[in-house]
Amino acid sequence: MRPDLLNHAPILIILLFLGGAMVAVLAGLLQRRLAQPWAVGITGSATLLSLFGLARVLQEGALRYQLGGWRAPIGIELIYDPLSAFLVVVICAVSLLVLIHGRRIVPEEIPGREVPFFAVALMLIGGLCGIVLTGDLFNLYVFIEIVSLSSYALLGIGTKRSPLSAFRYLVMGTTAGSFYLLGLALIFMRTGTLNMTDLAEILPFVSGQVPVLVGLAFILVGLSLKAAIFPLHGWLPDAYTDGCSTATALIAPLGTKTALYAILRFVFFVLAPAYGAGAAPIGTIVAYAGAAAIVWGSFMAMSQKELKRMLAYSSVAQVGYIALGIGLGSRYGLIGAVLHILNHACMKACLFLVTGNLRRNVGHSYLPNLDASVRREMPWSMAAFCVAAISMIGLPPTAGFFSKWYLALGTVEAGQWPLLVALLVSTLLNGVYFFRIFEQVYLKPAREGASGREARGEAPLSMLVPTLIFAVLLLILGIGNVYIVTTFLEPIWAGVL
Amino acid sequence: MIRMPRRIRIPLALLGILCCCTALLFAIAAEPDYGDPHAPAHREVSPGGHVTPGIYYTRNALAEAHTPNMVTVTLADYRSFDTFGETTVVFCGCVCVMLLLRRRRPERSDDS
Amino acid sequence: MMRSASSNLIVRVTARFVAPVIQIFALYVLFHGHYSPGGGFQGGVMIAASIILLRLALGNRETRPLISTAVATRGAALGALIFLAVGALAFRYGGEFLDYGMIPFSDDESMRRSHGILLIEVGVALACACALTAVYDDLGEAPGRGEERSGD
Amino acid sequence: MIDFFAEHYSHVCIVVLIGVGFFGMVGKRNLVKKLIGMSVLQSAIILFWLVAAFKEDATIPIVKDGVSPIVPEEYVNPLPHALMLTAIVVAVVTSGVAIALLVKIYRNYGTLEEDQILEQL
Numbered sequence: 001m002r003p004d005l006l007n008h009a010p011i012l013i014i015l016l017f018l019g020g021a022m023v024a025v026l027a028g029l030l031q032r033r034l035a036q037p038w039a040v041g042i043t044g045s046a047t048l049l050s051l052f053g054l055a056r057v058l059q060e061g062a063l064r065y066q067l068g069g070w071r072a073p074i075g076i077e078l079i080y081d082p083l084s085a086f087l088v089v090v091i092c093a094v095s096l097l098v099l100i101h102g103r104r105i106v107p108e109e110i111p112g113r114e115v116p117f118f119a120v121a122l123m124l125i126g127g128l129c130g131i132v133l134t135g136d137l138f139n140l141y142v143f144i145e146i147v148s149l150s151s152y153a154l155l156g157i158g159t160k161r162s163p164l165s166a167f168r169y170l171v172m173g174t175t176a177g178s179f180y181l182l183g184l185a186l187i188f189m190r191t192g193t194l195n196m197t198d199l200a201e202i203l204p205f206v207s208g209q210v211p212v213l214v215g216l217a218f219i220l221v222g223l224s225l226k227a228a229i230f231p232l233h234g235w236l237p238d239a240y241t242d243g244c245s246t247a248t249a250l251i252a253p254l255g256t257k258t259a260l261y262a263i264l265r266f267v268f269f270v271l272a273p274a275y276g277a278g279a280a281p282i283g284t285i286v287a288y289a290g291a292a293a294i295v296w297g298s299f300m301a302m303s304q305k306e307l308k309r310m311l312a313y314s315s316v317a318q319v320g321y322i323a324l325g326i327g328l329g330s331r332y333g334l335i336g337a338v339l340h341i342l343n344h345a346c347m348k349a350c351l352f353l354v355t356g357n358l359r360r361n362v363g364h365s366y367l368p369n370l371d372a373s374v375r376r377e378m379p380w381s382m383a384a385f386c387v388a389a390i391s392m393i394g395l396p397p398t399a400g401f402f403s404k405w406y407l408a409l410g411t412v413e414a415g416q417w418p419l420l421v422a423l424l425v426s427t428l429l430n431g432v433y434f435f436r437i438f439e440q441v442y443l444k445p446a447r448e449g450a451s452g453r454e455a456r457g458e459a460p461l462s463m464l465v466p467t468l469i470f471a472v473l474l475l476i477l478g479i480g481n482v483y484i485v486t487t488f489l490e491p492i493w494a495g496v497l
Numbered sequence: 498m499i500r501m502p503r504r505i506r507i508p509l510a511l512l513g514i515l516c517c518c519t520a521l522l523f524a525i526a527a528e529p530d531y532g533d534p535h536a537p538a539h540r541e542v543s544p545g546g547h548v549t550p551g552i553y554y555t556r557n558a559l560a561e562a563h564t565p566n567m568v569t570v571t572l573a574d575y576r577s578f579d580t581f582g583e584t585t586v587v588f589c590g591c592v593c594v595m596l597l598l599r600r601r602r603p604e605r606s607d608d609s
Numbered sequence: 610m611m612r613s614a615s616s617n618l619i620v621r622v623t624a625r626f627v628a629p630v631i632q633i634f635a636l637y638v639l640f641h642g643h644y645s646p647g648g649g650f651q652g653g654v655m656i657a658a659s660i661i662l663l664r665l666a667l668g669n670r671e672t673r674p675l676i677s678t679a680v681a682t683r684g685a686a687l688g689a690l691i692f693l694a695v696g697a698l699a700f701r702y703g704g705e706f707l708d709y710g711m712i713p714f715s716d717d718e719s720m721r722r723s724h725g726i727l728l729i730e731v732g733v734a735l736a737c738a739c740a741l742t743a744v745y746d747d748l749g750e751a752p753g754r755g756e757e758r759s760g761d
Numbered sequence: 762m763i764d765f766f767a768e769h770y771s772h773v774c775i776v777v778l779i780g781v782g783f784f785g786m787v788g789k790r791n792l793v794k795k796l797i798g799m800s801v802l803q804s805a806i807i808l809f810w811l812v813a814a815f816k817e818d819a820t821i822p823i824v825k826d827g828v829s830p831i832v833p834e835e836y837v838n839p840l841p842h843a844l845m846l847t848a849i850v851v852a853v854v855t856s857g858v859a860i861a862l863l864v865k866i867y868r869n870y871g872t873l874e875e876d877q878i879l880e881q882l
Contacts, residue, residue: 011706018585019693025592026686067578069708073547074554076578116596123589130582138844142582145851146589149858153593156862163597163865164878170859171786174799181806181848182779186524188841189813192538192549201545206537214524510787514780521779525772526765532817534834539816541833551814551838555822556831558839562726563719564643565824567836571843572648573726577707580729581692583650583847584736588689590854591740594861595682598747645823650850737850744857748864 009053010065010080010133013088016046017126021119032114036103039118043099043125047092054085058491064135072135073198079135082491087132087261087341094253094345095125097466101353102246104460105360109244110157117154121250124150131258137184137194140262141177144226147258148173151239151251158244165238172235176225183218186211196270203274216271220263220282227259229286229323230293233316237300240312245356248308252315252352253345260322264337267326268496276329287327291422293320298429307358307365310433311351314392317426318344321407324419328410334496335489336406342484343391343399343477350388350470357381357459357467367437375441378458382441384471389434391474394427399477406485550575624666631659639734643723649730653688653737660742681743688736695728771812778805792866792873796859803852807845814841 005012020042024035057063062081066072099121107114127146134140152173156166188194190212191202206212221232228236236256240248267283275282297317304310322344325337358365358381362374375382391398404423411420458464477484533539543549558570572580632655639652663672676684696707704711709725710718766773782805785798814837822839824831863873870878 008700008706015693015697015706019690021592022588022686022690022693025588026683026690065705067706067708068574069705069710070575073543073550075575113596113599116592116599119592120589120596123585123592126585136579138576138847139579139582142579142586142847142851145855146582146586149586149589149593149854152858152862153596156597156865160869161882163862163869167792167859167862167866170855170862171795171799174803174855174859175783175786177851178802178806182521182809185806185810185813185841188538188810189528190537191543192540192551193543193547194550194840194844198543198545198547201547202543205544210527211524214520217520507788510784513787514783517783518776518780521776522773525769525776528769528772531769531771531812532815534816534819536816538813539833539838551840552833554839555833555836559824559831561719562722563717564723564726566643566645566648567822567824567839568646568842568846569642569648569726569730570722571839572846573729574707574709574722576840576843577696577729579844579847580733581696581707583850584689584692584733586851586854587736587740588685590857591682591685591743593858594744594747597858597861597865598750599678646821648846650846741857744861748857748860 005049006052006056007063008065009049009056010063010078010084010088011067013046013050013053013092014126014130014133016042016049017122017129021122021126024115024119024122032112035114035118036099036106039122040096040099042122043092043096046125046129047089047096050085050088050092053080054082054089054488057082057085058487062495073193073195076134076136076139077195077197078133079196080133081495082488083265083338083495084132086338086488086492087258088129090342090345091125091128091132091254091258094349095121095128095250097469098246098249098253098349098353101249101356101463101466103462105356105463106244106246108360109246113157117157117246120150120153121246124154124250125254128254128258132261135196137187137196137199139194141180141184144180144259144262145177147255148177148226151255154247154251155239155243158247159242161238162242162244165242169235169239172225176222179218179222179225181222183215183220183222186215186218190215196265200270200273203270207274216282219266220286223259223263223266224286224289224323227256227263227323228316228319230289230296230316230320233293233297233319236316237309237312240315241306241309245352245359249349249352249356252311253348256315256319257322257341257345260319260326260337261341263323264326264334267329268334272496283327283329285327287324287416287419290320290323290325290327291419293317293323294422294426295429298426298433302429302433305367307355307367307370307437308352310367311348311355314430314433315348317430318348318392320426321404321423324423325407325410328407328414328416328419330410330413331493332406332410332413334493335485336403336410338489338492339406339481339485340403343403343474346470346473346477347388347391347400350384350467350474351392353463353467353470354381354385354388357463360463361456361459367440370437370440371444372441377456380464381459381467384467386438387471387474389437391478393430393434397475397478399474399481402478402481620666624662628659628663631655631662635659635734639730640727642730643726649733650737652730653734654741656734656738657741657745660738661745664745676739676742678743678746681739681746684739685736685743688732688734688739691732691735692729695725695732772809775805775809775812778802778808781805790875792863792875796856796863799859800852800856803848803855807848807852810841810845810848814838 065078067076127143130143152166152170156163190206193199225232240252294317297313301310301313321340322337325333355365391400394400394404408423541552554567554571558567559565562570562574564570635652635655638647642648699708699711702711709722714721714724782798782802786795816837819837822836
């Protein structure tokens with residue numbers, strides 16, 4: 001790979017996605033069969049580029065890309081440091097597998113709309129990369145809005161109910177955006193800058209002033225609303241339940257995580273110089289909100305009968321884990337949070353892909369009706385489901401165990417015993433709701449003719465392979481977690497201080 | 498979907514609004530006088546030692562981009578990436594509405 | 610399209626008369642954006658407004674052939690791509706994305722930036738005008754399943 | 762108290778607008794009214810930013826002919842204006858997508874009253 005190309009890596013990744021969407025609409029309206037290969041090609045090349053970029057960032061240190069040639073507080077800059085480079089790789093790789101999975105299921109679920117669907121999906125991924133890469137607070141708002149708009153549209157098609165859920169999501173999302181903008185206005189009034197690094201230098205001089213504090217509160221509430229942290233999670237379950245399979249599998253693992261990343265970036269890189277690592281009172285609130293989310297989400301997930309809805313509630317809980325890690329504000333907390341962003345993206349994507357497989361080939365994903373016939377018809381999909389579910393519970397060989405382990409270490413280190421209790425309780429609750437499914441699928445005998453519709457056997461290869469790759473990835477990530485932590489995550493903590 | 502009865506919903510909404518508005522009014526009361534040309538957002542150099550963008554744009558827009566309209570220069574040159582994002586938002590909205598509403602057509606699409 | 614074209618002669622004639630005036634003024638707002646309030650978005654929105662005015666007054670049967678929804682959607686993509694292409698042209702001359710100072714439009718760096726601003730404003734105007742027209746068309750689309758019901 | 766309102770009347774009006782918009786979004790049951798509340802809220806925030814750009818006795822941020830050198834006190838801050846152009850466009854497009862969703866909801870349920878829709882579920 002040419003080195004000068006890698007100098008432009010952060011902007012090229014964003015441009016690949018956004019430009020790819022534009023070209024798809026410009027040229028692809030007639031050839032709708034080419035839409036999915038085009039989207040996969042774009043995402044694949046972006047994944048390659050992000051991998052090379054990550055290697056370079058780890059070798060040569062962070063890159064601050066000055067757009068338009070204007071130096072930092074004047075122009076907008078992209079920050080390509082180990083944290084953002086790592087997350088861009090995660091976003092690109094996960095969405096690549098999900099888009100491959102969409103080859104058969106998108107034309108079946110929403111016939112005739114492949115071109116706009118994949119164009120909007122590309123813009124969603126581009127916007128996610130933009131959120132992760134940008135170093136400017138207003139630019140962050142613009143990318144958040146790109147992501148939000150695409151999510152509303154992607155979740156608004158599918159079933160009869162989905163437009164209503166998407167509209168509710170839109171109302172909440174716009175409230176969040178407005179809060180963020182309002183807080184940013186207050187900060188701007190007192191500092192005059194929008195650049196994150198510049199703001200981090202100015203904040204210690206104005207840290208006690210009322211407008212700044214109120215502004216920070218508004219920004220954090222807005223971002224928490226986007227990230228669906230516990231008391232603000234109301235929009236999430238409906239929106240995820242009613243979306244079509246590929247849209248949910250794309251948005252659930254990545255959408256809320258990037259909002260969490262924005263909180264992480266804000267707390268660790270902007271607030272830390274003025275308020276100390278973890279930004280003491282704010283961090284504690286975030287951590288306890290996370291703990292509440294973990295318990296509440298797990299309880300709600302236990303009582304659900306629809307698989308997709310159960311997974312949506314478990315997303316609320318998983319967001320809680322990451323918020324808890326961010327709120328701890330320590331080394332273990334940060335490592336646990338970032339590792340859990342990666343692990344949860346893989347687990348949730350895997351589980352939602354299996355749900356898509358079930359919906360296509362069994363015709364439903366209603367939990368009481370799942371029985372041993374599913375296992376016989378779709379052995380590989382159910383195997384992938386098991387691996388992902390074990391990882392969600394957090395049992396040792398899989399990836400989920402290790403991020404929980406780091407989070408638990410962080411709580412012990414900080415002496416926050418209630419948070420540790422929340423972590424342990426949630427493991428039990430996760431066990432309850434996933435073992436219920438294991439029991440039905442693997443231990444109960446099949447009830448003949450109960451599922452109502454003739455099953456269609458195992459999912460086609462284009463759907464099965466990405467699902468299995470996720471399952472294998474979860475095992476690899478679990479076994480190789482030491483390598484990931486020392487190679488990729490330790491430099492992130494080094495960049496904070 | 499959750500359905501809140503009216504007598505809970507309205508007071509809850511009013512309470513939330515009251516909290517937000519009070520916080521905002523407090524923040525505003527602590528602001529310097531409205532319209533002060535030397536407010537922190539308009540000063541030359543920030544305490545961090547960097548130039549404040551708004552004033553830099555005012556001073557240099559004409560010289561650096563040969564354009565008297567500072568807003569145009571800010572929008573399309575200094576912060577052009579925001580504008581690129583904004584154009585993408587417009588395009589994205591257009592494709593989103595198309596995804597949601599445009600009629601499904603037979604394979605040969607023809608709009609006339 | 611369900612909305613029927615207005616049969617009122619005054620409305621039709623006035624709309625036909627006003628629309629070009631709006632469009633000329635939109636172009637003025639677009640190209641004079643360097644010296645007075647205005648620019649790509651404002652100009653683009655005004656062009657879209659003139660097209661929507663014609664659609665409301667004359668009906669779709671008469672105005673769709675001029676700019677169809679599919680053309681408008683592609684125009685939006687093209688406008689955004691113009692912006693992207695101008696920005697990416699700076700790569701070719703060794704600059705960062707959107708660094709018009711590096712693109713050799715002219716000898717003077719400030720003039721180069723001025724020209725760069727103008728070019729992207731044109732792209733923005735095209736994207737805005739076409740996108741808003743397409744959104745208007747899609748919002749008024751009848752809920753038919755595949756069958757064509759064009760015009761009134 | 763009177764002094765506060767006299768000095769900050771513009772901010773107070775904006776805060777009232779924010780309250781109105783917020784109430785429309787949360788308190789109303791008609792989906793179109795929610796959308797209207799959303800637009801009011803967004804407009805209020807745009808006004809809030811523009812007030813942050815205001816300077817006493819300053820003019821629009823376009824360099825006056827024949828005046829050199831440039832005195833920043835004579836022009837309002839151009840940065841919030843440029844940002845708010847972006848925010849306005851974002852608000853317009855969000856409304857467009859929201860209306861598209863409303864059209865779909867109306868086709869599916871035949872009403873835009875949230876209570877009636879929830880009864881049909």
